[in-house]
Amino acid sequence: MLAVLMFGALTFCGLSVFSLCKANYCACKRAGQCDNPLNHYWLAAILSALLALACSCLALHTEKGTLVWILMMASCLAGALLSAQWQKRKLKQAGDLLTDGIN
Numbered sequence: 001m002l003a004v005l006m007f008g009a010l011t012f013c014g015l016s017v018f019s020l021c022k023a024n025y026c027a028c029k030r031a032g033q034c035d036n037p038l039n040h041y042w043l044a045a046i047l048s049a050l051l052a053l054a055c056s057c058l059a060l061h062t063e064k065g066t067l068v069w070i071l072m073m074a075s076c077l078a079g080a081l082l083s084a085q086w087q088k089r090k091l092k093q094a095g096d097l098l099t100d101g102i103n
Helices: 001-028 035-060 063-101
Strands: none
Touching: 001 035, 001 063, 035 063
């Protein structure tokens, strides 16, 4: 039961971070085009984070569950940040190759 609850907490943490990234993408890149889905992404991020916290607290009790939840959320957010930076660097290198080939 403990493993199932912790797996559920990790899954909900990942879903929360994904929804948060989609909401930020819509707000920053396509402002005005996706206002309605933006609300859905924020709501999904908040609800997923709360479900992850509930699963974690049920598995490990309140104090340890909260600490593990914070660690899981921080890990997922750090992974998303590193992935975004790596993707930006990869696109910049591809753009540099294209512009250098023209000159």
